[in-house]
Amino acid sequence: xxxxxxxxxxxxxxxxxxxxxxxxxxxxxxxxxxxxxxxxxxxxxxxxxxxxxxxxxxxxxxxxxxxxxxxxxxxxxxxxxxxxxxxxxxxxxxxxxxxxxxxxxxxxxxxxxxxxxxxxxxxxxxxxxxxxxxxxxxxxxxxxxxxxxxxxxxxxxxxxxxxxxxxxxxxxxxxxxxxxxxxxxxxxxxxxxxxxxxxxxxxxxxxxxxxxxxxxxxxxxxxxxxxxxxxxxxxxxxxxxxxxxxxxxxxxxxxxxxxxxxxxxxxxxxxxxxxxxxxxxxxxxxxxxxxxxxxxxxxxxxxxxxxxxxxxxxxxxxxxxxxxxxxxxxxxxxxxxxxxxxxxxxxxxxxxxxxxxxxxxxxxxxxxxxxxxxxxxxxxxxxxxxxxxxxxxxxxxxxxxxxxxxxxxxxxxxxxxxxxxxxxxxxxxxxxxxxxxxxxxxxxxxxxxxxxxxxxxxxxxxxxxxxxxxxxxxxxxxxxxxxxxxxxxxxxxxxxxxxxxxxxxxxxxxxxxxxxxxx
Numbered sequence: 001x002x003x004x005x006x007x008x009x010x011x012x013x014x015x016x017x018x019x020x021x022x023x024x025x026x027x028x029x030x031x032x033x034x035x036x037x038x039x040x041x042x043x044x045x046x047x048x049x050x051x052x053x054x055x056x057x058x059x060x061x062x063x064x065x066x067x068x069x070x071x072x073x074x075x076x077x078x079x080x081x082x083x084x085x086x087x088x089x090x091x092x093x094x095x096x097x098x099x100x101x102x103x104x105x106x107x108x109x110x111x112x113x114x115x116x117x118x119x120x121x122x123x124x125x126x127x128x129x130x131x132x133x134x135x136x137x138x139x140x141x142x143x144x145x146x147x148x149x150x151x152x153x154x155x156x157x158x159x160x161x162x163x164x165x166x167x168x169x170x171x172x173x174x175x176x177x178x179x180x181x182x183x184x185x186x187x188x189x190x191x192x193x194x195x196x197x198x199x200x201x202x203x204x205x206x207x208x209x210x211x212x213x214x215x216x217x218x219x220x221x222x223x224x225x226x227x228x229x230x231x232x233x234x235x236x237x238x239x240x241x242x243x244x245x246x247x248x249x250x251x252x253x254x255x256x257x258x259x260x261x262x263x264x265x266x267x268x269x270x271x272x273x274x275x276x277x278x279x280x281x282x283x284x285x286x287x288x289x290x291x292x293x294x295x296x297x298x299x300x301x302x303x304x305x306x307x308x309x310x311x312x313x314x315x316x317x318x319x320x321x322x323x324x325x326x327x328x329x330x331x332x333x334x335x336x337x338x339x340x341x342x343x344x345x346x347x348x349x350x351x352x353x354x355x356x357x358x359x360x361x362x363x364x365x366x367x368x369x370x371x372x373x374x375x376x377x378x379x380x381x382x383x384x385x386x387x388x389x390x391x392x393x394x395x396x397x398x399x400x401x402x403x404x405x406x407x408x409x410x411x412x413x414x415x416x417x418x419x420x421x422x423x424x425x426x427x428x429x430x431x432x433x434x435x436x437x438x439x440x441x442x443x444x445x446x447x448x449x450x451x452x453x454x455x456x457x458x459x460x461x462x463x464x465x466x467x468x469x470x471x472x473x474x475x476x477x478x479x480x481x482x483x484x485x486x487x488x489x490x491x492x493x494x495x496x497x498x499x500x501x502x503x504x505x506x507x508x509x510x511x512x513x514x515x516x517x518x519x
Contacts, residue, residue, distance in 0.1 A: 022249040023177040029226055029257045031180075031314030033264050034307045035113045036225040038277040038284030039384060040265075044218025045274040046204030051219040052265040056258045058443060059226030061436030062395050064418045065402050066229050067250035071415045073492070074242035074499045077328030078230045078321070079398040084332060086401035086408060089483045090469075093334045095397040097465035099230060100325055100356070101458070102390035106227075106318030107155060107360035108367065109383040114311040115150040116282030116380075120304035140371035144379075148368045152361060154312065159357045162319045163343065163350050177313060181256075183306035187285070187299060188263045190292050196270040204269050213450060220388050220446035225261050227391040229253065230321060243501045247416035264288070281380055283307065318360070323352040333484060336472055385451045389458030392444035399437040406430070411511040412492055413504040 044051040069082045077084075079099050084092025119131045134146035210218060232250055264285065268277075271291050280287040289303035290296050327349040330339035343350040367379035402418075420431040448455045473480050489512065496505040 022252055026177050026181070026253060026256070029229060029253060031110060031311045032225040032227060033257075033261050034117070034285050034311050035110065035380075035384070036222060037264055037268060038281040038287075039380070040218050040222045040225070041268060041274045041277045041284070042281070043210065043221055044215055045210045046206070046208035046269065047210050047215055048218065048269055048274060049201075049262065049265040051215060051222040052225060052261050054219050055222035055226060055443065056261055058223065058436065058439035059229070060254050060258060061418075061432055061439060062226075062398070063229045063250050063254040065399055065433060065436060066232065067247045067416050068414055068418050069398070069402060069405070070232060070250070071243045071246045072412050073495070074246070074501070075328065075495050076324040077332075078325065079394050079401075080325055080334075081328055081332075082401040082405065083397045084334070085488065086404035087397070089332075089334065089479075090466075090481050091397060092332070093329070093469050094462060094466065095394050095401075096325055096329050096334065097462055097469075098390050098393035098397070100322060100390075100465075101461050102227060102230075102387060102394065103318045103322035103325065104356055104360045104363060105383055105387045105390060107158070107315050107322065107357060108151070108364040109380070109387055110311045110315035110318065111151045111154045111158075111360075112147070112364065112367070112379055112383065113282060114154060114308045114315060115147055117286060117304045117308035117311065118150070119147065120283060120286055120301065120308075141369055143368060148364070151364055151368075154315070155357055155361055155364070158316050158319045159353060161316065162323065162353045162357075163348055164346055177310070180306050180310035180313075183302060184260055187289050187292070187303055188260070188267060190295055190299065191267045191271065191288060192263075194294060195292055196267055198270060200273075201266065201270045204274060208274060216446040217450040220392075220443055220450060221384060223391060223443050224384060224387050226257065227387065230394070241501065242499050243413075243415040243504055319353060319357055322356040322360075323349045326352040326356060333473075333476065333478060334469065382453055385453040386457055386461075388443075388447045388451065389454040390461075392440055392447055393458070393462070395440045396437065396444060399433055399440060402430070402433050403437075409488070411508060411515060413507040413511075415504065 040051055041048045066078075070078070073081060073085065075081055077096070080092055080096030083095035123130055131144060131147055135142055135144045137143075229250065232246060232253070268284070268288055271288060277284055277287065283304060285307050286300055286304045290300035292299050326335055326339050327342075329335040330337055330352075339349070339352050339355070341351050342348065363383070364379070367382045370379065370382050405412075418430040418432050447458075451458075470480050478484060492508060493505060496502075496508060
């Protein structure tokens with residue numbers, strides 16, 4: 001006999017508005033160009049815009065898939081929930097583990113990058129001392145101890161913000177996000193008008209070409225410029241009228257981020273030779289701004305400030321997404337119920353916020369104590385390798401779930417559907433979904449082929465997570481690889497009711513009634 005799915009009535013407040021939903025995504029995705037531009041340019045060389053274009057097209061398909069799923073199933077958990085709902089418990093856990101790797105790396109990596117930009121001002125505050133002056137050498141390790149201390153302090157601030165509640169955190173994102181969008185627009189327009197050289201773009205494309213392996217490495221890194229759409233679905237259970245809001249914000253986010261990413265990639269190749277980003281992996285956009293004549297003296301510090309802020313709020317989105325994901329997984333008995341507790345006053349999943357921000361702290365320490373080449377940032381190298389693996393692994397399972405749910409659950413209303421659908425019986429098949437799955441598979445193959453750390457540590461994370469999953473299920477006397485019986489229909493009705501999506505609820509009940517009449 002089917003039992004309840006394990007999802008208790010939502011204790012999370014629906015405090016996220018349409019602008020807040022957009023800014024949750026932008027805070028995560030919009031910051032990624034500040035991180036990825038330099039490392040992609042050093043890998044893909046004159047083909048940097050092509051690397052961003054390929055990754056951007058895959059990202060657009062991922063975004064359309066998430067728009068369909070999140071509007072149909074507005075619950076916390078995102079890709080993990082869709083995979084659980086469509087394929088089963090173990091697959092859902094693996095998707096959750098891959099995305100959790102991304103979220104914890106998100107917290108760590110973007111906090112590192114954030115202070116990489118803020119440290120632009122360090123010489124003005126410390127009598128000319130640069131961050132390199134605060135580095136000690138311990139054997140093969142070049143430990144930037146001040147940068148490490150700043151990063152750890154920043155993560156602690158984010159823990160405090162998110163324990164206080166998503167309304168505080170969302171308002172924080174919205175204010176800083178507006179500043180970032182305005183600043184990015186000024187830099188792009190000024191750069192193209194005042195200094196961009198189309199001849200330099202052509203010269204680099206023709207004479208500074210990467211090898212096939214270098215381009216594969218570069219395009220696999222470029223995907224991190226577009227990781228973060230998942231964050232919109234993670235707060236779907238806290239979004240007002242999600243069936244209406246989520247498709248609009250997702251499509252708006254796809255367009256705005258793709259435009260900015262391509263603009264910065266083309267602008268960079270028309271201003272600076274690709275190799276010129278060496279040593280600026282931590283602040284590539286500030287490097288570009290500093291080369292803009294007339295306003296460069298103002299643009300560089302302005303960009304450093306904006307870059308630091310937008311990347312900081314991206315790290316903040318990582319905390320929210322990690323905590324909501326594990327909250328959802330505990331509800332479905334994929335993780336211990338201990339993670340399911342909500343703070344009595346703030347109504348936030350405090351335990352998951354603290355625990356998985358703590359995991360990010362451990363990752364930060366590991367990254368900073370990793371041996372690296374003098375003059376490079378080994379922490380950034382390590383974290384970006386892992387980031388790409390987690391994203392592509394999770395997205396591949398999400399696309400598979402999209403296909404399966406079209407057939408297994410044709411009764412749930414889909415306020416938005418990916419375009420280009422081919423009718424097949426009841427569910428239908430989306431051509432763009434198949435294309436997206438192939439694109440994500442290609443990037444995952446590139447990650448495994450070209451990322452020395454990613455192909456070892458990434459699968460190692462998944463294997464360790466699965467072992468812990470098996471231990472948890474065994475202790476609870478639950479099936480190790482099978483599925484718990486769940487009443488998905490009752491769960492879907494409750495979710496739509498709590499989301500106040502009464503029109504979708506009515507359509508769902510009518511579809512179920514029609515199904516029963518034909519039996």
